[in-house]
Amino acid sequence: MLTFKAEVVRREQKSDGTFNVKIRLTYQRKVKRLSTSIFVEAKDLTGAFKLKNQRIINEVNELIKSYQEICTSLRVELNKYTLDEIITYLKEERERPKSIDFLQFCYEWLEITTIKGKKNYKSALHAFVDYLGTDSLNTDQVTSRLLNGFKEYLVIKHDQRILLLQKQGKRIPSNRTISLYMGSIRHLFNEAKKKYNDYDKNIILIPNSPFEHVDVPKQEATRKRALSAELxxxxxxxxxxxxxxxxxxxxxxxxxxxxxxxxxxxIGMNSVDLHSCNA
Known part of the structure; x- marks a missing residue:
């Protein structure tokens, strides 16, 4: 059985006179200690070097409780983790970000990706940021309500463009923007989940799936502009x-x-290829 206990080591006094509170883990007859960010002075300890400051005791108990909850989710005994693996996991868990900036992830992902159509993803992200009016958005703030609002925003933008083109007497293009942009943001969100979620270890930093409640329309086929035989x-x-x-x-x-x-x-060879042949 895995057990946790707070411990202060007498011989490990710091130069400033304080002691670091450690969490002692005992599992399968092995003992490991995990340092914490909690430091105490001699006045906070009993003669037997036990904690007596109730505020610190409460803080340590909360930390132990969080470790216990993490290990419960790991199902330590069922998955046959070793004590070293448990310690490593708890250290990593402590260093993991508590919140993930989705927009920052998108910018970083676009910097390194070699995916086809990268320009479309950048355009979609730019439109999304324009809609949000901010450069920061945590993943837990990406909701179906927010995404449906973005879709309505794209519809309004498209309708405004259509009116302008009609006034100018120009050709009305197919409406592919909504499908393309919404699909791009969905792909970026799934990439964030792929990076930060480890389903094998039950590490779920992005639990929400907002696109399950968002209808992403299929792309409209490009309107044919074939010339008649007479023309x-x-x-x-x-x-x-x-x-x-x-x-x-x-x-x-x-x-x-x-x-x-x-x-x-x-048979429809385009002008660029004709120019290349001529060159």
């Missing part, structure tokens, strides 16, 4: 601009027509 024929029959001597002039208009016809005959 292709009209472009084909457009007259070239000629010089005074009747020869075709070297100008952007004639080049554009030739590029169009060549691209069409090559």
């Amino acid at each position: 292709v024929k009209k472009i084909w029959e457009l007259p070239y601009i000629l010089n005074a001597n009747g020869k075709e002039r070297i100008c952007p208009y004639n080049l554009a027509k030739d590029s169009f016809i060549l691209s069409f005959c090559l």
